[in-house]
Structures are given as C-alpha cells and as structure tokens.
Amino acid sequence: xxxxxxxxxxxxxFVVEGIDGSGKSTQLMLLHQWLQxxxxxxxxxxxxxxxxxxxxxxxxxxxxTLTPSTFSLIHATDFADRMEHNILPLLKAGAVVLCDRxxxxxxxxxxxxxxxxxxxxxLYSFAVKPTAAxxxxxxxxxxxxxxxxxxSGVKFYEAGLDLGxxxxxxxxxxxFQGRILDEYEKxxxxxxxxxxxxxxxxxxxxxxMRQIVKAKLAQAKRLRVAP
Amino acid sequence: MRETYAAPLPGMNLAELPGKLIVIEGTDGVGRSxxxxxxxxxxxxxxxxxxxxxxxxxxxxxxxxQQAKEGHTLGRITLSLFYATDFADRLEHEIVPALRAGFVxxxxxxxxxxxxxxxxxxxxxxxxxxxYGFALKPDATFYLRTGVDDLIPRVVxxxxxxxxxxxxxxxxxxxxxxxxxxxxxxxxxxxxxLAKEYNFEIIDATPDVRTVFEHLRAGVARxxxxxxxxxxxxxxxxxxxxPLEAAAKRVLEMPSPTRLAASTVEEAPLADQPLARAVDGDxxx
Numbered sequence: 229x230x231x232x233x234x235x236x237x238x239x240x241x242f243v244v245e246g247i248d249g250s251g252k253s254t255q256l257m258l259l260h261q262w263l264q265x266x267x268x269x270x271x272x273x274x275x276x277x278x279x280x281x282x283x284x285x286x287x288x289x290x291x292x293t294l295t296p297s298t299f300s301l302i303h304a305t306d307f308a309d310r311m312e313h314n315i316l317p318l319l320k321a322g323a324v325v326l327c328d329r330x331x332x333x334x335x336x337x338x339x340x341x342x343x344x345x346x347x348x349x350x351l352y353s354f355a356v357k358p359t360a361a362x363x364x365x366x367x368x369x370x371x372x373x374x375x376x377x378x379x380s381g382v383k384f385y386e387a388g389l390d391l392g393x394x395x396x397x398x399x400x401x402x403x404f405q406g407r408i409l410d411e412y413e414k415x416x417x418x419x420x421x422x423x424x425x426x427x428x429x430x431x432x433x434x435x436x437m438r439q440i441v442k443a444k445l446a447q448a449k450r451l452r453v454a455p
Numbered sequence: 456m457r458e459t460y461a462a463p464l465p466g467m468n469l470a471e472l473p474g475k476l477i478v479i480e481g482t483d484g485v486g487r488s489x490x491x492x493x494x495x496x497x498x499x500x501x502x503x504x505x506x507x508x509x510x511x512x513x514x515x516x517x518x519x520x521q522q523a524k525e526g527h528t529l530g531r532i533t534l535s536l537f538y539a540t541d542f543a544d545r546l547e548h549e550i551v552p553a554l555r556a557g558f559v560x561x562x563x564x565x566x567x568x569x570x571x572x573x574x575x576x577x578x579x580x581x582x583x584x585x586x587y588g589f590a591l592k593p594d595a596t597f598y599l600r601t602g603v604d605d606l607i608p609r610v611v612x613x614x615x616x617x618x619x620x621x622x623x624x625x626x627x628x629x630x631x632x633x634x635x636x637x638x639x640x641x642x643x644x645x646x647x648x649l650a651k652e653y654n655f656e657i658i659d660a661t662p663d664v665r666t667v668f669e670h671l672r673a674g675v676a677r678x679x680x681x682x683x684x685x686x687x688x689x690x691x692x693x694x695x696x697x698p699l700e701a702a703a704k705r706v707l708e709m710p711s712p713t714r715l716a717a718s719t720v721e722e723a724p725l726a727d728q729p730l731a732r733a734v735d736g737d738x739x740x
Contacts, residue, residue, distance in 0.1 A: 229532070229577055229578055229579040229582060231579070280519075280523050280528075280529070280533065281519060281523075281537070283518070283519055283522070284515060284516050284518075284519035284540070287514075287515060287519075288515050293514065293515060293544075293548065294515075295464070295466075295543070295544075295547050296464065296465045296466070297464045297465075297543040297546075297547065297589065298515055298516075298540055298543050298544050298547070301536060301539050301540040301543055302515075302516070302540050304536045304539075305533055305536040305537045305539075305540055308530060308532040308533040308535075308536050309529075309530060309533040311530075311532070312530030312531070312532055312533055313528070313530060341465065342464075342465025342466065343464075343465060344461070344462035344588075346462075347461065347462055347585060347588060347589070350581075350582060350585040350586075351536075351582075351585065351586055353579075353582060354532050354582070
C-alpha cells in the first residue's frame with residue numbers, strides 16, 4: 229500500500245478545493261474544456277460520486293443517522309472506490325485527472341465535525357498527492373451570498389445541522405462554513421496548496437490556473453484521445 | 456472508565472458504560488456463531504440482557520456491503536473502509552447504547568478480523584490500526600483457534616467454499632481449495648500475531664461443540680464475575696502444515712454432513728442448559 233507522496237505516475241492530477249460558493253467547480257469546468265481542446269486525455273472525478281456507496285450514503289442522509297464518524301468513513305469509502313478504480317489506473321495510463329474536491333475537503337469537514345485531525349489524515353494516506361491543488365480563497369460573506377441567492381435552501385448535512393450549531397439552517401451553514409474556512413487556511417502551508425483569489429474576475433482566475441497547469445504539463449506526454 | 460485504542464469518537468461519553476463487551480473471534484467456519492447461539496440463552500437464563508451483533512449487520516452499511524461484494528468489484532482499500540463504516544455505525548447505534556443500559560454485548564468478530572483480512576490483502580498495518588483506533592477495548596476477546604486442516608472439513612461439509620473466504624480476490628488463478636488453504640493459512644498467521652498484541656484468550660476450537668462451549672462458558676463466567684484472568688487453557692501451537700495428501704484423505708474419511716451434525720448436537724447435550732433453542736437456531740440458519 230503506497231502512501232501519499234510516494235506515487236510516481238506518467239499522468240497528472242489537478243484538484244480544486246474551497247468552501248461552497250467559492251467558484252471552484254466553474255473554474256475546473258473551464259480548465260477541463262481548455263485541456264481537451266489542447267489535445268490531452270482528460271478525466272473528471274467528483275467528490276461523493278461513487279455508485280458503489282451511493283445507496284448507503286443516501287440512506288444515512290435521508291434518515292439522518294450519519295454521525296461524524298460514519299459521515300467521514302462513508303466519504304472515505306467513496307473516495308477509495310474512485311481512487312482504486314478510476315484515478316489510479318488513469319494516472320498510470322498517463323491521463324490528466326481533474327478532481328472537484330479531494331482529501332482536503334474531508335480534512336476540513338471531518339475535523340470541524342470533531343474527528344481527530346491526525347486520524348483523518350492517516351485514513352486518507354493512500355491518496356495520490358496531486359500535481360497541483362488549487363484552493364479558492366473567498367471571504368465567508370461572499371460565498372454565503374453566492375450560495376443563498378442561487379438556491380432555495382441548504383440541505384441538512386451541508387448546513388452542518390447535525391452539529392447543533394444553530395436551529396436556523398442559514399445561520400448554521402454560516403458557522404459551519406466559517407469553521408471549514410479556518411481549517412483550509414491551516415492546510416495551505418501544510419499541503420502547499422496553490423491559493424487562488426476567488427474574488428477576482430472569473431477570466432483572471434482561469435488565466436492564472438492555466439499558467440500553472442501548463443507549466444506542470446510541459447514534460448507530460450499527450451495521451452492520444454480517440455476521435 | 457472504558458478505553459479506546461486511540462482518540463475516541465466525538466461526543467462519545469466513555470463513562471458509565473456498565474455492560475460487558477465480549478468478543479468472539481476466529482476465522483471463517485470455526486464455529487463462532489454456533490457458540491454465540493449457545494451463550495445467549497445461557498446468559499439470559501441467568502437474567503442477563505444480551506445484545507448479539509456481527510459484521511455487516513449495521514442498518515447503515517450492511518446491505519451496501521452485501522451488494523458491493525456480489526459484484527466482486529470492490530477494491531481492497533474500499534472494502535476495508537466500507538467495513539469500518541459498518542463497524543462505526545454499530546458501535547454508536549448498537550454497542551454503546553447497550554453497554555450504557557448494562558447489557559452483555561456478544562460480538563461475533565470485532566475489529567481484529569477486519570484488521571487481519573485487510574493486512575492479508577496488503578493493507579499497511581499502521582493504516583488499518585489507525586482506522587479502528589476509535590474502537591472500545593473489549594472486556595475480553597475469546598479467540599477460537601483452529602488450524603487450516605481442521606477448518607477444511609468443517610467448511611466442505613457445511614456451506615462449501617465461499618469466494619471471499621477463500622481469498623479468491625487475491626489468488627484468482629487457483630481453484631477454490633488451493634486458494635482457501637493459502638488464504639486461511641495467511642489469515643491464521645495474522646490472527647496469531649494479533650492474539651499476542653491484543654491479549655486474546657485462546658480457546659481450542661478443534662474439539663466438539665460441547666467441549667468448546669464449556670471452555671468458553673467458563674471464560675465468560677469469569678469475565679462477568681470480574682475475576683482476574685488466569686491461564687485456564689493452555690493450548691499448544693497448532694502443528695506445522697499437514698501434507699496435502701494426508702489432508703485430502705482426512706476430508707474423504709469424514710462422516711457425511713448429516714451424521715456430522717447429529718453427532719455434534721444430539722450426542723453432546725449440556726444437561727443443564729437450554730440447548731433446544733440453540734438447536735432451533737442452528738436448524739433455521
């Protein structure tokens with residue numbers, strides 16, 4: 229079992245991180261299109277999307293029986309399935325893999341839910357270290373405004389309502405996201421995250437991202453994509 | 456005050472858990488569930504409330520694991536983490552509430568089987584120990600010990616070789632017999648290491664059901680009365696691997712399944728025990 233940092237593959241792994249409303253998914257989508265146009269074999273993998281555990285996660289969320297431990301472990305199971313069946317083999321094959329959220333999301337959320345920081349980090353030690361991890365830094369009020377304007381409401385676990393921070397979903401969401409923001413800030417030096425100022429115009433952020441990705445792909449062999 | 460191996464789970468109050476947590480460990484087919492079916496009525500007759508629990512029985516993840524295993528597409532790390540999810544759910548929603556209410560919790564396997572399986576499948580021992588660091592230390596762990604040569608006839612004449620119990624995911628090119636033998640030998644060696652590390656109480660699982668039960672019952676009675684542990688049963692280390700032909704010959708000479716079942720149950724009634732219920736349980740499985 230190889231550990232974080234020990235992997236050497238021909239493929240490249242780029243991940244985006246940040247709180248809800250930081251604009252990371254938009255930026256990753258734009259990066260994805262550009263890389264495809266440049267002729268790279270690109271694959272996208274999203275947090276909490278493995279079909280293997282979907283039913284289990286759904287059951288726990290619906291019945292609200294997930295605790296901090298099971299919330300953490302079920303997401304780790306989901307991640308492991310994508311890592312073993314998707315991300316690892318693709319990196320070995322030389323693909324460019326893009327992940328919307330990565331292990332740092334778990335380090336933030338699970339620790340805010342009270343899990344031991346070292347325990348969570350060790351749990352995910354099988355993960356591949358990304359070629360670059362972009363952290364979209366945004367003030368809490370800006371992110372909150374983006375989220376709450378665009379949606380009819382926030383979901384139970386998304387708002388951290390399981391933590392009993394506040395009866396009011398919006399208030400709970402704010403406190404929860406604020407604490408996650410603090411955890412991200414700690415991870416910037418710990419994991420050498422590449423910080424992107426998410427209050428800047430979208431095009432400007434994208435230009436910055438592409439510069440960094442381009443430099444990292446300079447020596448990478450382009451995987452021929454079937455037409 | 457109860458202890459955990461590493462950091463406890465958030466919100467878990469380890470004080471006032473007056474129940475007893477008793478673990479029955481052992482490899483596939485060694486007779487753990489048969490023994491639990493005998494222990495339960497015996498304890499209940501003494502007026503003790505019992506919760507019995509086993510792997511994959513969690514409300515949250517039990518079904519999901521079953522479905523995932525049917526497809527045989529589970530990665531090794533994924534499988535370990537899925538089991539850890541099941542365990543955490545049972546710990547928080549079954550085991551701890553029962554201990555708080557003063558129950559005797561009998562658990563058919565605990566973190567040790569899950570650790571042994573993961574390690575045999577190549578997981579980093581450090582990693583899997585960390586994953587289960589939040590587990591409660593049990594009051595006692597009884598390890599039903601057997602050698603692979605005693606295991607094979609049991610499995611052949613009960614349910615037959617199972618894909619996962621034979622480690623076919625690790626040795627896919629072998630037939631089930633060879634794979635079972637190889638996998639269980641590795642698993643048993645790992646159990647021996649865990650037995651030392653976690654101070655298991657070893658019970659020889661090779662005699663008939665009644666004899667094993669008598670030993671187990673004495674051990675459980677001692678734990679419940681709070682007496683200190685003593686070296687009750689010193690079991691010699693199983694002999695080195697039996698040659699293949701000898702094992703095969705022994706399998707062929709085994710009595711038929713029906714006679715085997717009859718001899719273990721009918722000829723060995725425990726005069727003072729409510730065995731009938733346990734036998735019913737056996738028959739309905």
